[in-house]
Amino acid sequence: MKVLLIYPFCPDSFWSFRYALHFILKKASDPPLGLLTVAAMLPRDWQIELIDMNVSKLQKQDILRADLVFVSAMSIQRKSVLKVIDQCHNLGRKIVAGGPLFTSQPDAFPMVDYLLLGEAEVILPEFLVDLSSGNPRKIYRATTWADITTTPLPRWDLIDFRKYASIDIQYSRGCPFRCSFCDISVLFGNVPRTKTREQILAEMTSLYSHGWRGAVFLVDDNFIGNIKKLKSDILPGIISWMQEHRYPFSLYTECSINMADDEPLMRMMAAAGFDTVFIGIETVDENSLVECGKVANCRRDIIASVRKIQTYGFEVMGGFIIGFDNDKPTVFDNMFEFIQDSGIVTAMVGLLNAPVNTTLYKRMDEEGRLIGKMTGDNTDISMNFIPAMRIETLISGYKRLMNKLYSPKVFYDRVRTFLSIDKRKPLHESVHFYEVIALLKTFIILGVIGKERSQYWKLLCWSIFRKPHSFRKVITYAIYGYHFRKMMQQYSQNGTPPTTASS
Numbered sequence: 001m002k003v004l005l006i007y008p009f010c011p012d013s014f015w016s017f018r019y020a021l022h023f024i025l026k027k028a029s030d031p032p033l034g035l036l037t038v039a040a041m042l043p044r045d046w047q048i049e050l051i052d053m054n055v056s057k058l059q060k061q062d063i064l065r066a067d068l069v070f071v072s073a074m075s076i077q078r079k080s081v082l083k084v085i086d087q088c089h090n091l092g093r094k095i096v097a098g099g100p101l102f103t104s105q106p107d108a109f110p111m112v113d114y115l116l117l118g119e120a121e122v123i124l125p126e127f128l129v130d131l132s133s134g135n136p137r138k139i140y141r142a143t144t145w146a147d148i149t150t151t152p153l154p155r156w157d158l159i160d161f162r163k164y165a166s167i168d169i170q171y172s173r174g175c176p177f178r179c180s181f182c183d184i185s186v187l188f189g190n191v192p193r194t195k196t197r198e199q200i201l202a203e204m205t206s207l208y209s210h211g212w213r214g215a216v217f218l219v220d221d222n223f224i225g226n227i228k229k230l231k232s233d234i235l236p237g238i239i240s241w242m243q244e245h246r247y248p249f250s251l252y253t254e255c256s257i258n259m260a261d262d263e264p265l266m267r268m269m270a271a272a273g274f275d276t277v278f279i280g281i282e283t284v285d286e287n288s289l290v291e292c293g294k295v296a297n298c299r300r301d302i303i304a305s306v307r308k309i310q311t312y313g314f315e316v317m318g319g320f321i322i323g324f325d326n327d328k329p330t331v332f333d334n335m336f337e338f339i340q341d342s343g344i345v346t347a348m349v350g351l352l353n354a355p356v357n358t359t360l361y362k363r364m365d366e367e368g369r370l371i372g373k374m375t376g377d378n379t380d381i382s383m384n385f386i387p388a389m390r391i392e393t394l395i396s397g398y399k400r401l402m403n404k405l406y407s408p409k410v411f412y413d414r415v416r417t418f419l420s421i422d423k424r425k426p427l428h429e430s431v432h433f434y435e436v437i438a439l440l441k442t443f444i445i446l447g448v449i450g451k452e453r454s455q456y457w458k459l460l461c462w463s464i465f466r467k468p469h470s471f472r473k474v475i476t477y478a479i480y481g482y483h484f485r486k487m488m489q490q491y492s493q494n495g496t497p498p499t500t501a502s503s
Contacts, residue, residue, distance in 0.1 A: 004066035007032035008080035027055035036154035072099035075376025118142025166215035192225030252276035260305035313424025323352030343417030408452030
């Protein structure tokens, strides 16, 4: 059996870092970990090829070589998914589809031949048995959660590492919180399921053996969902491995803000090589936090929590949301002041959307406010429900906030604020060739051509004389700022984006 795995194209967004990737000669931020893992579950005698449309074009002959095509995707890839499905069907190839997009909205893809809804560890074996007997069903739906201690190593041999900025590892699935706008608990449950220490170290060793050196993203939706196991088992193992291998990776992940309450945890994560955490702060309004069920953020001084995490050497990437029913017109200025004061360099502010099957989606449907499916891009200035705030006020306030946040002076001031707090020196000192290229490109694009050139040189000089060990971070953040500004320009040049999502 010849099988083609296809990962559809992700459109430009804040999260794509498309403009930033040009500086470091990379094609995409991360490889498709889900498909690489599925590939490891397929029969060993099958011939498997993977096309990541974010790093290479899908050609007609790629599809024709295959007997069967597997597709996995997220909501933001819907447009590309539809094109891939049409192309495969026009060439007479059957499609097996799975992943968040199809699991959440199976009825939207009647043209898919076989739908695998849920975790592959649960349903893929049954599908393969039926396929081998010549009698596969249209739909396979998981009724239990997977035991991820059985999940195999991803098939890293199917990708070209040189095309990616970072590589992914998954330690756990599921999140103990039940935020109304989040579909993680719907897709993966509320009880975090974890891999073993041996699995995680085997995955790190596999990456190392394949020659990877650089950023590794632990893609858990909440890495600290099971703090006890992390501190007693997983982190000690990672620390020992990283020390033994002289810190070949820089680690980053997603956490809830309660990591600030556990100083031993933060010390261990720092010793393990973590230097960045994405935290869903969502809003600085207590009423909106209660509204969305973000219990971990309630009744705490959020900026103090962020500051504490930063003092342990972590860059805090913050996720923020505008559009809650309790939001008032003052929310835009309040959020700007919080982000600026906190020194959160990378602030991902998006408009609230309701993913299918979430508590928010059901409430909007019951209230007659639902108007379609979300696009999956939380910064494309679209919403799939009617907000409480006047839509014109909401959109204009959001645009004003974003343009202000990423204006050069404001952005570079925020970088200085964080680096003034960050006292931690990097654990790995090796310099990659692409980093040298990135530095030279910033000199030209940001330091000579860019309108922000005066701010750029001021920050570089400040870093050289005041924070020399942060020079690499300064270059990285300058590139991030360039990407964010280009994205806002792109939205503006395309005219006013739709304020509501289409179905």
